[in-house]
Amino acid sequence: xxxxxxxxxxxxxxxxxxxxxxxxxxxxxxxxxxxxxxxxxxxxxxxxxxxxxxxxxxxxxxxxxxxxxxxxxxxxxxxxxxxxxxxxxxxxxxxxxxxxxxxxxxxxxxxxxxxxxxxxxxxxxx
Numbered sequence: 261x262x263x264x265x266x267x268x269x270x271x272x273x274x275x276x277x278x279x280x281x282x283x284x285x286x287x288x289x290x291x292x293x294x295x296x297x298x299x300x301x302x303x304x305x306x307x308x309x310x311x312x313x314x315x316x317x318x319x320x321x322x323x324x325x326x327x328x329x330x331x332x333x334x335x336x337x338x339x340x341x342x343x344x345x346x347x348x349x350x351x352x353x354x355x356x357x358x359x360x361x362x363x364x365x366x367x368x369x370x371x372x373x374x375x376x377x378x379x380x381x382x383x384x385x386x
Contacts, residue, residue: 262286262375264356269380276346276384282339282356282377293359293366295373296330296341298352298382305355307368309341312361319366324350343382351384 268280295310309330310319318330329342339356357373
């Protein structure tokens with residue numbers, strides 16, 4: 261099992277940048293897909309980005325391509341989400357999640373993720 265803890269959520273102005281962190285603990289030596297999701301009030305969670313920990317291969321939702329970057333620091337068991345050019349519609353609660361994949365490409369479908377953090381709030385003011 262793996263435990264996930266997000267941090268870095270804050271209030272920023274539109275056009276600004278923010279970096280979220282997700283620190284993993286527990287059984288971290290397994291290959292994982294680690295993903296970022298976000299949830300708007302009254303909506304289901306949507307996938308933002310995912311990363312395959314052994315190779316660093318990434319996947320992104322179309323809505324964030326070119327603006328968000330997912331990366332990892334293996335030594336610190338930490339996943340990052342660098343968010344640039346933030347828009348008001350990016351404001352949401354952001355969650356980190358993980359699952360053990362069967363292949364080397366990570367899906368950003370929330371239904372297949374087994375482990376979840378508690379979330380961190382991102383507010384974007386225009």
